[in-house]
Amino acid sequence: MPEGDSLHRSARLLQPLVGERVEVVTPNPRAAVKQIAERLDGRTLESVEAVGKNLLLRFEGGLVLRSHLRMTGRWRLDRRGTARRGKPWLVLRGSQMEGVLWNGPVLELRRDSPMRRLLGPDILEAPPRIDEMVAGMRREAHARQVGDALLDQRLVAGIGTVWRAEALWAARASPWRSLGDVSDEELRAVLEEAARQMRASVEGGRAARQAYGRAGRACRRCGTPIRSWLQGEDARLVFWCPACQPGPEPSAGPPK
Numbered sequence: 099m100p101e102g103d104s105l106h107r108s109a110r111l112l113q114p115l116v117g118e119r120v121e122v123v124t125p126n127p128r129a130a131v132k133q134i135a136e137r138l139d140g141r142t143l144e145s146v147e148a149v150g151k152n153l154l155l156r157f158e159g160g161l162v163l164r165s166h167l168r169m170t171g172r173w174r175l176d177r178r179g180t181a182r183r184g185k186p187w188l189v190l191r192g193s194q195m196e197g198v199l200w201n202g203p204v205l206e207l208r209r210d211s212p213m214r215r216l217l218g219p220d221i222l223e224a225p226p227r228i229d230e231m232v233a234g235m236r237r238e239a240h241a242r243q244v245g246d247a248l249l250d251q252r253l254v255a256g257i258g259t260v261w262r263a264e265a266l267w268a269a270r271a272s273p274w275r276s277l278g279d280v281s282d283e284e285l286r287a288v289l290e291e292a293a294r295q296m297r298a299s300v301e302g303g304r305a306a307r308q309a310y311g312r313a314g315r316a317c318r319r320c321g322t323p324i325r326s327w328l329q330g331e332d333a334r335l336v337f338w339c340p341a342c343q344p345g346p347e348p349s350a351g352p353p354k
Contacts, residue, residue, distance in 0.1 A: 103261070103299040105148035106222055108173040110300075112146045112155075112190075112197045115175075121191035129187040134207050137161065143190065150217045150255025155190075166204035174198045217255040222300065226293045232285045235277055244280060245273025245338075246330040248288070257292050260310045263337040265292035267309035272345025273329060273336045309337040317342055 122139040124130040141157040148154075153165040153173070165171070165188075176182070176196045188205065190197040199205075218234055219227040234253045247253055248262045257265070266273050269287040271280070298305065308318055313326035322341035327348040329336045 103222065103256075103296040104167070105151055105153050105256075106300045108153055108167075109146045109148040111173060111175045114195050115143050115190055115192045115197050116146055118143060118192040121189075123189045123191070124187065125185040125189065126187045127185075129202070129205060132205060132207070134163065134188065134205060137207060138163065143192075148220075148222070150220055150251050151258065152217075160209050162208060162210060164204070164206040164208075165199060165202055167202060171202040171204075172200050173202075174200065217251050218253045219255065221254055221256040221261075221289070221293050222296055224297075226289070228286050228289050228293070231289050232282050235285060236282075238277055240278025241276050243273060243329065244271060244275050244277060244285070244288070245336045247277060248273075248292070249330065249332075249334060254289065254292075256296065259334050259336070260307075261292050261296055263310040264295055264308055265289070266338060266343060268295070270342055272343040273338055274348055275345040309339065311337065313337060 119140060119142045120138075122135045122141075124132070124135045138157055138161065141159060141161070143155060143157055145156045146153065147156070151166060153167075155163040155165065157163065165173075171187075174197070176198055178191060178194055178196050180196065182198070184200075186198045186200050187202040188197075188199040219230050221231075231254050235247050238247055238253070245262060245266065248257050248265075249259070262273070265288050268291040269284070271284055271288050295305070309324055312324040314323055316322070317324055317339040320339065320341050322339050324337055324339055326335050326337045328334065329348065
């Protein structure tokens with residue numbers, strides 16, 4: 099699933115359309131039934147903002163379009179009139195450029211977006227509100243595991259499975275330790291790593307993965323095989339080095 103850094107790149111990508119009165123079309127029938135084009139066509143796009151894993155497009159008249167990419171969605175910016183095959187979900191056509199959403203399963207249009215009220219602090223804010231994130235985690239059950247809490251968008255917006263694994267590995271923190279068993283300093287170290295790495299990704303840095311997707315391969319730091327296991331109610335896969343990131347063994351989900 100695209101994480102916060104991907105959404106911030108998409109927000110940057112679409113900035114050339116901000117301030118333009120756009121033509122709006124929904125070629126894909128699954129998007130057309132939402133009647134988004136009928137309500138937005140001819141309106142000025144006032145801003146495009148990434149909030150956690152969501153892209154918020156604000157139009158004149160107080161309308162906000164929320165785009166969530168899930169596993170398959172992606173935004174492109176093409177020259178106006180670019181030939182394409184297939185039926186994108188949404189096209190925002192400016193005077194010279196077109197913003198095109200492919201495979202975008204979640205599109206919601208409303209008068210006001212409640213996303214900021216429903217989400218925790220964005221990990222990619224400048225600067226990130228680390229103390230507020232830590233305070234939110236402290237209000238959770240002490241037995242909740244750190245790796246599970248990091249994916250809770252109510253606590254920290256923007257982190258997904260990739261950056262969870264990478265931040266925990268860099269901070270030498272086990273995803274399986276409970277919140278009650280880690281210090282504020284340890285939580286800050288993980289969150290600061292996530293913010294640093296994701297910001298570098300937004301800026302174009304493509305560092306090699308240290309943990310994510312490397313199950314069974316040698317840890318780049320100590321040589322111990324990386325492990326993976328399912329964690330949390332949503333059974334999201336987590337990767338870690340049992341030597342570099344010591345902690346309790348996972349207690350739920352089949353090993354991978």
